[in-house]
Amino acid sequence: MSGVLITGATSGIGKQLAQDYARQGWQVIACGRNGDVLNELQNKHASITPLQFDLTDFEHTLVMLRELPFTPSLWILNAGSCEYIDDGVMDTKLMARVMQINVIGMTNAIEAIQPHLQSGHRVALVGSIASELALPRAEAYGASKAAVGYLARALRLAWTSKGIEVTCIFPGFVATPLTDKNTFDMPMMISVERASQSIRKGLEKGVANLYFPTRFTWIIRLLGMLPYGWQYRLMSRFFAPKRTKS
Template sequence: MTCVLITGATSGIGLQLAQDYAKEDWSVLACGRNQTQLNELAQTYPNITPVAFDVTDLEQVQIAFRDLPQFPDLWILNAGTCEYIENGNMDTALVKRVMDVNFYGMVHCIEALQSLLRHGDHVAVVSSIAGEMVLPQSQAYGASKAAVSYVLNVQAAEWAKQGITTSIIYPGFVKTPLTDKNTFDMPMMIPVEEASRKIRKQLAKRHSHIYVPWIFTAIVRLIALLPYAWQQKLVEKLIK
């Protein structure tokens, strides 16, 4: 049975991916901190195995990956968080919290999984289109995701020499508990089921860069080509 490991599988995009892969008869290693939610998931789907750890703790990640019951063919590093900087008031503790989960969490997972990778394996990381352009209040979140994409683009070139495929996933707005907290307009937001379907389809084709939904992320990428001052004006119109 093909095996996928998914971090952040207790909620939102990761949860939907875990359920959908389980329905397609994959063996799913579902990761998160919330052991109760992971156990409930495993009770519903016999082919889901819970793996509880905190991505911000390198030792926990190393132990969890060392003791996996099966070698994943596909790793989806999806665990993430979002906090915004209000009114330009820089908050170091907030930035560190976001970087700890989104950036160092991903780095910890890569360090822990690299010795387990075999020729033909596939590593996917959930970044964000927010890392590709200047977005209001996103000093911490946008920077963490820009860093994730940068690291993975470099890592991809190294892994390619060993026959390892890499995918970077750039979601726009997807309806999940993470975006439910947002108080601003979220243009072209898609349901999580649609995000999962599109992500799984492109992962199956081993696309290196996956943009979901395509039109919104294409608009953002076009805006990102403009001078920063123009980007800010356009983003103010796009996201109120």
């Protein structure tokens, strides 16, 4: 029977993935901070094993992932957060919070699962299409997800000789409690169910880079291929506030 470990499994995409994999007959290790949600998942699906811990706590992460009830062949590192910086006014504490969860928390998980990884395993890192194009207010979130994308590419090179596959996932807008906080338009948003379906299909195919929804992410990727000067002018036209005359 196939097994998967999922971080950030108590909300949004991670929670949906945990339930969908369980329904498909997979053994699931669901990791997260919310014990109530983890217990709810276990009560609904006997094949889900909950692990409650905070990925930003390095020592606790190592302890919790040291001994697992089984060795998964698929590892989905999904836990993440988003905060925005308004008007380009840098907030170092905000930046640190986002980086701590989205980047350091992910590397904590990677270091903790390293002893379990074997040839034939696949590790999926959840990034964001936001890393492909500089956007206003996304200084912290976009930078953190750009780091995830680079990390995935570098690990793919390093782990090739070990037979460990790496996938980086680049979602567009997905309706989750995280995006519920957004106050701006989110074009071509998809449901968490559709996001889970896209991820599961892509990982089954063994793709290295997984983008969805297709149309929206292709538009962002094409814009991201333009020279930086062109990108700046386009983004300024659509997003930058107009200057007021003194």
